[in-house]
Amino acid sequence: MALKRIRIFSVKGMLILLMTGLVVVAIGYHSLSNRHQAIVKTKLLHAFRIIDPDWEIRRNDAGVVLESPDLLVDNIYQSMDGPQAMLNLDLNPDAAAVKWITGFKAEVYREGTNVHNNDFLCHTNIDFFDPIHYKNLNFPQRINAQYPRLGTLSNGINDLQFPQGYGFPVAANDKFIVASRTLNHNIEDAFFKVKHRISFEFAPPQSHLKPLVPRALVLLQDYDRENPYNPNKKKDPSLCTPIDLKNHSFLNKEGEKLSAHWILPEGNHRYEFDVTYQLELKEDTTIHAMAAHLHPHAQSFTLYDITEETAVYTFECENYNNKIGLKKVPVYASEEGLTLYADNSYKLILETKNPSEGFSDMMAVLFVYLYDREMDDHLRSQRSLTSVLD
Numbered sequence: 001m002a003l004k005r006i007r008i009f010s011v012k013g014m015l016i017l018l019m020t021g022l023v024v025v026a027i028g029y030h031s032l033s034n035r036h037q038a039i040v041k042t043k044l045l046h047a048f049r050i051i052d053p054d055w056e057i058r059r060n061d062a063g064v065v066l067e068s069p070d071l072l073v074d075n076i077y078q079s080m081d082g083p084q085a086m087l088n089l090d091l092n093p094d095a096a097a098v099k100w101i102t103g104f105k106a107e108v109y110r111e112g113t114n115v116h117n118n119d120f121l122c123h124t125n126i127d128f129f130d131p132i133h134y135k136n137l138n139f140p141q142r143i144n145a146q147y148p149r150l151g152t153l154s155n156g157i158n159d160l161q162f163p164q165g166y167g168f169p170v171a172a173n174d175k176f177i178v179a180s181r182t183l184n185h186n187i188e189d190a191f192f193k194v195k196h197r198i199s200f201e202f203a204p205p206q207s208h209l210k211p212l213v214p215r216a217l218v219l220l221q222d223y224d225r226e227n228p229y230n231p232n233k234k235k236d237p238s239l240c241t242p243i244d245l246k247n248h249s250f251l252n253k254e255g256e257k258l259s260a261h262w263i264l265p266e267g268n269h270r271y272e273f274d275v276t277y278q279l280e281l282k283e284d285t286t287i288h289a290m291a292a293h294l295h296p297h298a299q300s301f302t303l304y305d306i307t308e309e310t311a312v313y314t315f316e317c318e319n320y321n322n323k324i325g326l327k328k329v330p331v332y333a334s335e336e337g338l339t340l341y342a343d344n345s346y347k348l349i350l351e352t353k354n355p356s357e358g359f360s361d362m363m364a365v366l367f368v369y370l371y372d373r374e375m376d377d378h379l380r381s382q383r384s385l386t387s388v389l390d
Contacts, residue, residue, distance in 0.1 A: 041083070051193060066196075068087075068180055087178045099205075101201070104160060105199045119325055150214055162212060162333060168212055169375070182194055211371075212288060213369070218365050220258035221260075242263075243262060275347060286338060294363070296319060300316050301351075302314040302348065303368070305344055348366060
């Protein structure tokens with residue numbers, strides 16, 4: 001009889017512990033931010049294979065096409081908040097020759113459709129693994145010399161093609177990280193799956209193009225150091241209200257942390273930031289492609305030559321009229337290019353128009369692709385050495 005009571009008590013105890021654990025987990029989950037709930041939810045859905053958890057990779061001489069795992073859209077997801085899929089990728093496995101990326105594209109397909117839906121593309125980040133990239137190109141002095149992001153495609157801009165004769169070199173066994181995140185500003189009762197399709201285009205085999213080097217120019221804003229998320233605007237009205245300083249803060253030229261992601265106030269606003277130190281120009285060079293990563297309510301984005309007092313280039317953005325989102329952000333690509341001068345100073349200028357009192361956020365990053373004379377000379381010398389050895 002005593003044994004039976006002990007067994008009953010043990011079962012009841014286990015059930016109580018289980019229920020307590022579930023309650024604690026539920027409370028913990030609901031206390032998470034929308035972004036972190038999406039992370040947990042996506043990992044569980046993929047781990048238990050409730051939705052497709054696998055990447056599909058298709059390769060040929062013309063490029064690589066990736067199809068992401070399923071991502072569940074079941075909520076309003078602001079920029080940077082939605083479910084995400086990540087992949088470590090070798091774009092040039094077991095190849096003896098350098099390949100050249102000449103363009104890349106990101107598309108999002110809602111289940112049951114075969115047309116890209118811009119509303120669900122938050123961003124696709126493409127990073128290269130800096131130590132392997134430059135080691136395999138026999139150029140180790142470049143390691144850790146720059147932020148290793150090839151580019152970002154995002155809401156309103158899902159395709160970038162480099163001009164004829166230019167590309168980004170990829171050595172054998174080069175490692176890349178692809179991270180693609182979903183967005184949903186408008187559908188409140190959403191409950192459907194999407195997939196991201198990311199494609200890389202290559203130049204024909206044995207091509208020798210002019211190399212481009214990417215620079216990510218980030219428009220940064222200062223914030224209240226004592227109370228960053230509730231700033232005293234009376235003390236300084238120019239201070240922003242940052243979002244997620246842990247992941248989206250960068251250093252200015254004085255080494256101070258500034259915010260790259262902030263709450264966008266209602267009305268018209270103009271933001272400026274000197275990015276001369278981010279360009280790191282050692283000599284005059286030319287821009288041959290540009291792509292802007294912006295959030296809804298951006299109106300125009302300008303790279304401005306402070307020294308010459310003139311705009312280098314302005315991106316005029318088109319927002320949707322009947323919903324939230326960037327309908328189109330232009331890209332720039334040119335064989336002739338735009339000249340940047342090592343002795344000049346440059347800044348970014350962002351114009352915004354937020355018509356609503358509701359929550360809006362902003363980021364502004366300009367990816368510029370510069371002719372890389374140093375890499376060009378290096379690759380030519382490598383080819384000459386190879387031909388001599390052969």
